[in-house]
Amino acid sequence: MPGTTDTAAERTLGIILVSASAAVFGLTGVLTKSIHADPLTITCWRGFVGSILITLYVLWRRRRSGGRESLRLGWRGWLLAVEGALASIAFIAAFKFTYVANVAVIYATSPFIAALLAWALVREKFRLQTMLAAAVSLCGVGIMVWSGFGTGHLLGDGLALLMTVGAALYMIMVRAFRDTPVVWAGAVAAFLLFVLGWLVTDPLAVSPRDAVLLATFGASFALASILWTEGSRLIPAPESGLLGSAEVPFAILFAFLFLAEIPPAASMIGGAIVLCAIFAHAGRDWLVARQRAL
Numbered sequence: 001m002p003g004t005t006d007t008a009a010e011r012t013l014g015i016i017l018v019s020a021s022a023a024v025f026g027l028t029g030v031l032t033k034s035i036h037a038d039p040l041t042i043t044c045w046r047g048f049v050g051s052i053l054i055t056l057y058v059l060w061r062r063r064r065s066g067g068r069e070s071l072r073l074g075w076r077g078w079l080l081a082v083e084g085a086l087a088s089i090a091f092i093a094a095f096k097f098t099y100v101a102n103v104a105v106i107y108a109t110s111p112f113i114a115a116l117l118a119w120a121l122v123r124e125k126f127r128l129q130t131m132l133a134a135a136v137s138l139c140g141v142g143i144m145v146w147s148g149f150g151t152g153h154l155l156g157d158g159l160a161l162l163m164t165v166g167a168a169l170y171m172i173m174v175r176a177f178r179d180t181p182v183v184w185a186g187a188v189a190a191f192l193l194f195v196l197g198w199l200v201t202d203p204l205a206v207s208p209r210d211a212v213l214l215a216t217f218g219a220s221f222a223l224a225s226i227l228w229t230e231g232s233r234l235i236p237a238p239e240s241g242l243l244g245s246a247e248v249p250f251a252i253l254f255a256f257l258f259l260a261e262i263p264p265a266a267s268m269i270g271g272a273i274v275l276c277a278i279f280a281h282a283g284r285d286w287l288v289a290r291q292r293a294l
Contacts, residue, residue: 017231044197049218098156
């Protein structure tokens with residue numbers, strides 16, 4: 001049947017796009033550590049290039065929809081943009097002070113942190129499997145952070161935790177502000193990072209090598225965001241979440257291949273615990289959704 005063929009083709013395309021997005025996002029740690037500039041300079045360039053490319057994408061989407069997609073942010077959209085920009089600063093800075101694996105794994109717990117915060121702030125109910133997965137993953141994070149004491153990596157782990165809480169709050173706001181153009185708010189957040197970096201640092205005082213890497217970083221950020229946005233439209237949310245979790249092993253693999261970075265045993269044990277919780281939780285959601293679709 002033609003309809004079934006079209007649906008299968010769209011699902012395959014969605015899987016490819018979201019998987020590619022996870023791989024590109026996984027390069028964040030490698031690019032951050034390969035650039036010799038300070039975190040604010042990095043966020044400035046990332047924001048400059050990223051905001052231009054995402055804006056072009058938003059305008060393209062708006063043109064395709066005949067102008068139906070609003071670009072009006074309102075106070076909710078500006079709140080999203082500011083919160084997203086602050087979380088991005090902590091995200092980039094965290095990579096400078098700890099292992100790529102630690103940041104990637106801690107960040108992967110953000111959906112569970114979001115569930116806990118939603119319950120604490122607005123009494124939003126969450127499932128037993130989410131509570132169990134959150135408890136297990138937080139134990140893994142605890143092992144990773146504890147291993148940072150006395151090693152000089154505690155600041156980076158703390159920034160990663162701060163960024164993860166910020167990402168969790170962002171998720172809650174996205175759900176609460178359903179009429180807000182989220183992708184456009186992301187472009188504005190990137191531009192705010194550019195303005196902040198321009199005011200408090202000297203973004204032009206970088207080497208030609210770093211300039212190329214910074215432009216690549218901004219482009220990869222925009223590409224990953226666009227791939228995820230387009231791919232997630234074509235597949236169910238549980239499947240998108242499961243594929244998006246692949247960002248963590250990609251980040252760890254790239255750190256090993258390009259930086260020869262091997263985290264200590266405690267980080268590997270804690271990371272394995274977190275990954276098991278994440279993939280078990282996302283995998284169960286995917287199986288349930290697939291059974292319902294049959």
